[in-house]
Amino acid sequence: MSTIATLNDVAKLANVSKMTVSRVINHPEQVTDELKQLVFKAMKELNYQPNFAAKALAANTTRIIKLIILEKVDTVEPYYATLLMGVAQELNEHQYALQVVTQKNADIGDCDGYLITGARHDDFAWIDQLNRPTMLFGENRHNYDYVDSDNKYGTFLATSAAINDGYEEIIFFGIELKESFEYSRERGYMDTMQKDGRNPQIVRFGNHSSEAQNYVENHWHEFKPNTCFVCSSDRLAIGVERGIQHMHGNIPDEFGIIGFDGVFLDQIADPKLTTVKQPVMTMGSKVAALLLQKINLALPMSEDHDPDRNNRVEVMFSPELIRRQTTRNYHRS
Amino acid sequence: MSTIATLNDVAKLANVSKMTVSRVINHPEQVTDELKQLVFKAMKELNYQPNFAAKALAANTTRIIKLIILEKVDTVEPYYATLLMGVAQELNEHQYALQVVTQKNADIGDCDGYLITGARHDDFAWIDQLNRPTMLFGENRHNYDYVDSDNKYGTFLATSAAINDGYEEIIFFGIELKESFEYSRERGYMDTMQKDGRNPQIVRFGNHSSEAQNYVENHWHEFKPNTCFVCSSDRLAIGVERGIQHMHGNIPDEFGIIGFDGVFLDQIADPKLTTVKQPVMTMGSKVAALLLQKINLALPMSEDHDPDRNNRVEVMFSPELIRRQTTRNYHRS
DNA sequence: TTGTATGCGTTATCAC
């Protein structure tokens, strides 16, 4: 038989009803150990795999999660590819299917829950009217549950490193965006600077390497040697690196650079960037896990939505400072 | 009613049986126009969306496509992110769900078909035992249907451009891999060189920028000014660019560089790479479309698998030469 | 051309 085994096949082989088999899977505590063993044996023998669609149909469920990437398509970065791998892995383990979707197509077809990434302030009007459990990837000020890296801690790490490495001036290159993650990164920088009795300086750009590069070149006379640039993204950091190189500044002795993200770009740079690396893949698995948890919790107690809207889920992963070639004290690994 | 409309709801509203509604969807030619209009109206009014799971269950189908990425996870490139967007878009339009999977987990859970990318020679033993319709992304010598860009034409474009731009020496930097796409790219280069009465020169590396860079630096004395490097990937091209810059060669006047791929990396480079750009997203949609077509064809006539194994599907997309800053005749866009 | 009955694989409900 090359046909796929069903609950019924297992039941016959184990000499029980298919309900018993179903229970062994979903409510094992209600079945005696003897029967359980028989069923397990039969399942193994037939290599039983539950039928995704039947499960979904019976449970009035889709077993589909939509991952909505709210970014222009041409911005698609390796960042999202990595995130996606994490999400996909977690969903597969729980027999959920994935739909990768842009906002435009997000409304066609039903699903059990939403995973949203790249949400900007203006998107929340739309997000608010979604009527399924939702998790965001990225901190936000709209009271949505989310997973992110600890952005403030990240720039604390970066700024502290710059201080410890003996850079005298430490300038923050931020992203010109009124978003929560950016505020947190700037705050991490500012607090660390102030605690050390230093004067914070922040400049902001669109998140493109060329803008940072132009700025460095145009303001070159203002930067004294022994300056470190703490950046809010690896993109900006690469621009800074280029600007310094074009102006024949020395990296890392005269000028230090620290990026943020640690996905792909940092390694493409030359010299390779010292950066604050986010565990993006792990974070992807985690948002997915939390969403599934939320979905399964929502099912049993249907006493109105949002039984306890107060305890918001905010999971922060600690980023890690990867020391490479754009700061002093560079350790070869 | 916030509950989701079913076939039955539509049927009631239109005063027909649910079978008529089903037919309007699947076999519209069997229904009279009057009824069709009624049904359409009811569907619109109720915003009817077919139930994915029920469809799958009734058809003995999963409506799940597995996308298998056979690459080390840390190699994940923007290339795959882009490809994925194309695949996802096409699948969504046809109400198929996606499972992104690594080879390790590829065997758990059923699916209707496989989309495989990054397949190397050694993977085919495993691929051969897959018992569902399969499409590869990337040309191959194992008789599998595939979509790819026209690799040979791509290096023809690159080499011709180098010739037209007046470079005297044209050297090919290839990837050290016994794979079909690499052979095709090398052939495109060689044929074009020979047709022009020139002497081809090929050097090969692992696909890492540092290897190309080291080679350029170590063999610097061998390269006369007015040489163009035609590369088999943007990664290699970036390495070449760096090598030339480290040796203080002039780009593009003394040395030209042409990359291959045109996803992300080419724009990160500085100066920006002239490259052979593949329409990766379009290609993603196309493999998906072909796979769905193959799946739907396989259903009706079940007269043994592979009714016509002879006509292999090989779809090649023409890549495009994007002129930027690493070759002469650079046009600003 | 249209409607009725049946089954896909699973789970919840209710008997036993």
Place this chain on the structure above:
DNA sequence: GTGATAACGCATACAA
């Protein structure tokens, strides 16, 4: 603790 039955939404086969 275990089994029979109905139901989830749709599509196929058959009847009208």
